[in-house]
Amino acid sequence: MEEEKKLQNFENSPVKKEKPTFERKSSELPGEEKLEVDNIDDMTRTRSDTVTKPRHESIMSKTIQTTYEDLESRRESYSHLKDVDFKDHFNNCTNVYRKTYVTAKAKNKYGFVKDITFEEQVSRLTEAEEDEKEGKPRSALQNKKLSEKETNLQNIRLSKWMKMLEVYPDEVHPKLKSRARKGIPDYYRATAWRVLTCVKRLQEENESLDYFRIIKVKGEKKEIDTIFKDVTRTFSKHSFFEEKYGFGQKTLFNVLKAISLVHKDTGYIQGMNSIVGILLMYMNEENSFWTMLSLLIKYNHKKYFLPGLPGLFESFYIFMKLMKKVLPKSYKHMKDKGIKPSMFATQWFVTLFTSGFDPEVTVRIYDSFFTEGPKILYRVALWIMKDNESKYLGKDLDDFLQVLFATPKGLDPDKLMDGSVKIKITRQQIIDLEEEYKTKPDDEVMEIVQA
Amino acid sequence: MEKKKNKKVFLKVVIIGDSGVGKTSLIHRYTSTRFLQDFKPTIGAEFSNKEVVINGKTVVAQIWDTAGQERYQSLGISFYRGADCCGIVFDRSDHSSFENLDTWKNAFLKHGAPKEEGTFPFLVIGNKSDLDDGSLVKERDAQQWCADNGNLEYIETSAKDNTSVEEAFTKLIEKGMEREKVNLVELPDRMSQKNKTVNLQRDVAKDVNRKPQKKKCC
Numbered sequence: 001m002e003e004e005k006k007l008q009n010f011e012n013s014p015v016k017k018e019k020p021t022f023e024r025k026s027s028e029l030p031g032e033e034k035l036e037v038d039n040i041d042d043m044t045r046t047r048s049d050t051v052t053k054p055r056h057e058s059i060m061s062k063t064i065q066t067t068y069e070d071l072e073s074r075r076e077s078y079s080h081l082k083d084v085d086f087k088d089h090f091n092n093c094t095n096v097y098r099k100t101y102v103t104a105k106a107k108n109k110y111g112f113v114k115d116i117t118f119e120e121q122v123s124r125l126t127e128a129e130e131d132e133k134e135g136k137p138r139s140a141l142q143n144k145k146l147s148e149k150e151t152n153l154q155n156i157r158l159s160k161w162m163k164m165l166e167v168y169p170d171e172v173h174p175k176l177k178s179r180a181r182k183g184i185p186d187y188y189r190a191t192a193w194r195v196l197t198c199v200k201r202l203q204e205e206n207e208s209l210d211y212f213r214i215i216k217v218k219g220e221k222k223e224i225d226t227i228f229k230d231v232t233r234t235f236s237k238h239s240f241f242e243e244k245y246g247f248g249q250k251t252l253f254n255v256l257k258a259i260s261l262v263h264k265d266t267g268y269i270q271g272m273n274s275i276v277g278i279l280l281m282y283m284n285e286e287n288s289f290w291t292m293l294s295l296l297i298k299y300n301h302k303k304y305f306l307p308g309l310p311g312l313f314e315s316f317y318i319f320m321k322l323m324k325k326v327l328p329k330s331y332k333h334m335k336d337k338g339i340k341p342s343m344f345a346t347q348w349f350v351t352l353f354t355s356g357f358d359p360e361v362t363v364r365i366y367d368s369f370f371t372e373g374p375k376i377l378y379r380v381a382l383w384i385m386k387d388n389e390s391k392y393l394g395k396d397l398d399d400f401l402q403v404l405f406a407t408p409k410g411l412d413p414d415k416l417m418d419g420s421v422k423i424k425i426t427r428q429q430i431i432d433l434e435e436e437y438k439t440k441p442d443d444e445v446m447e448i449v450q451a
Numbered sequence: 452m453e454k455k456k457n458k459k460v461f462l463k464v465v466i467i468g469d470s471g472v473g474k475t476s477l478i479h480r481y482t483s484t485r486f487l488q489d490f491k492p493t494i495g496a497e498f499s500n501k502e503v504v505i506n507g508k509t510v511v512a513q514i515w516d517t518a519g520q521e522r523y524q525s526l527g528i529s530f531y532r533g534a535d536c537c538g539i540v541f542d543r544s545d546h547s548s549f550e551n552l553d554t555w556k557n558a559f560l561k562h563g564a565p566k567e568e569g570t571f572p573f574l575v576i577g578n579k580s581d582l583d584d585g586s587l588v589k590e591r592d593a594q595q596w597c598a599d600n601g602n603l604e605y606i607e608t609s610a611k612d613n614t615s616v617e618e619a620f621t622k623l624i625e626k627g628m629e630r631e632k633v634n635l636v637e638l639p640d641r642m643s644q645k646n647k648t649v650n651l652q653r654d655v656a657k658d659v660n661r662k663p664q665k666k667k668c669c
Contacts, residue, residue, distance in 0.1 A: 226470060226471075226520065229470065229471040230470075230471075230492050233471075233490045233491050233492060234491060235491075236489055236490065236491075237489045269520065269522050270470070270492040270494060270518065270520045270522075270523070271492075271494050273491075273492065274491065305522065307522065308525055309522070309523070309525060309526065312526075340529070342495060342496070342526055342529060343496065343498065343530075344498075346494055346495025346496070346523075346526060347494040347495055350494050350495070351494060355491060355494055397513075398498075398500050398511070398513060401498045402500075405497070405498065405499075450529075451525060451526050451528065451529035
């Protein structure tokens with residue numbers, strides 16, 4: 001009952017209506033704060049919201065304070081320290097700054113609350129105390145001041161990106177692809193993703209669609225229930241989504257609800273939640289909505305969510321055909337052992353490597369995906385297989401899957417991108433295979449692909 | 452000599468039920484003895500295994516965690532085939548997930564097509580028992596449903612409080628072993644694993660004869 005009430009409140013009180021424009025007052029929404037960047041005054045800024053702080057940055061800069069209750073609630077993670085009295089520990093630690101320091105470091109670069117052991121916390125505390133004694137208290141948030149050289153480099157990259165996307169998509173800069181593969185600068189990602197996905201055009205084509213009106217429409221109960229359930233279990237360790245029914249979860253709820261109302265072909269399907277989750281880490285809810293919509297329509301990502309999951313099986317087919325060519329040993333092994341891509345790769349394609357992967361890896365894949373389309377998905381998938389080939393060849397189903405399920409943890413994004421782009425496949429190959437799948441699919445591969 | 456000691460039995464356990472009833476949490480609790488904090492909806496299916504000794508036999512339970520949302524069922528059903536036992540989970544605080552037990556059981560029998568439709572080992576699991584505010588699905592009602600559906604066994608669990616989780620899986624595995632008793636050929640470690648995989652392949656092969664159908668939901 002109480003849940004229901006909460007749900008109603010949730011639905012009926014959308015986040016404060018704002019004029020839907022690109023220009024946004026800073027500080028109203030975290031993640032869209034304007035950022036002062038030195039040395040680019042002379043640049044013509046054609047897009048008013050060019051440089052924005054990703055959400056994890058703005059959250060990082062707020063004072064984060066942990067209470068002993070927080071620790072208590074995570075006691076399970078410290079099961080080996082059953083007898084430690086957290087309350088005692090925190091009472092002894094009177095200095096607020098120190099507490100902040102300790103907990104701030106418990107969040108990683110992308111805003112995720114890291115599992116750190118109790119010992120680690122204590123050792124960090126000691127570190128901080130020592131620094132203090134030595135008279136050089138380090139910044140509570142460890143916001144490293146960039147050196148002049150680093151600032152310049154950052155600005156150069158920013159200006160390159162701004163120039164490149166000024167004319168996009170009318171003119172595609174020859175270096176766009178290779179630069180996207182290196183990663184879009186974090187502060188510029190929100191804008192770049194929006195430009196690359198042609199959100200503006202989509203908005204022009206659907207002028208009557210007003211996001212802030214949509215989220216006031218009452219949704220269908222069953223769908224709303226599903227969304228509601230998933231909202232509390234999307235990046236629940238990220239500082240933005242952590243708070244139950246907090247601002248982060250509310251915006252996620254709004255966007256997913258709007259998608260389910262507008263995109264009737266699919267409605268809300270699980271998997272969308274994690275993609276929108278990543279978008280929300282960079283953009284406000286309205287922009288996330290449009291970007292997601294563009295992804296579904298312009299990038300035809302909806303094919304992964306349609307009844308019967310046609311896109312997924314097509315991707316599996318293409319993936320296995322490419323495997324046969326690029327990694328014949330792995331292909332044969334999978335065929336012989338009866339291992340199907342649906343046993344491990346479903347979430348790779350459906351969520352664009354979001355679910356289960358670290359966000360620092362995911363955003364890099366998004367950068368390339370938005371620039372060059374689905375080819376990168378096959379490349380990454382093949383690279384993961386290639387990188388693990390020595391570990392799983394000769395293994396049976398159990399061990400084979402264990403190897404692959406263990407990969408997403410701690411993947412180095414640079415290594416992944418560098419490796420992936422070296423996988424030799426072409427756009428034309430994918431187009432041909434799509435056609436082949438539709439017209440006369442290879443029976444042998446179909447056997448492996450079919451559910 | 453060594454080899455003889457390492458007799459292992461491989462069992463395929465499939466866990467099904469509505470979205471958000473706690474399938475992943477239960478499995479995670481069982482295989483890693485911790486409550487999953489960073490949980491997310493399961494897309495497609497996930498796999499984990501656990502080695503346990505039951506009645507003096509080493510059993511490797513291959514546990515398939517399936518997606519609860521309807522759209523992903525067309526994928527889930529491929530994991531039903533060759534299952535030795537099946538746990539149907541519902542959320543005791545969500546009555547509609549209890550009402551859907553029928554649908555899940557029927558879908559499993561239809562797509563998993565086990566030989567013994569009437570006696571296939573199911574275990575009905577009522578999860579989230581920790582949320583007791585008086586409005587939970589009553590044990591009596593659940594027992595009644597189980598009785599009406601071929602005398603299935605019922606157990607109440609809480610993945611959060613770790614109540615009866617181990618018990619539930621042990622029961623499931625025991626049931627699976629019971630069923631397999633006749634067919635099980637005990638082989639040394641490697642061999643039996645190989646054997647298992649061949650089995651799986653045979654299942655796949657069985658299906659291949661069907662025309663590559665255009666994918667429809669379920």
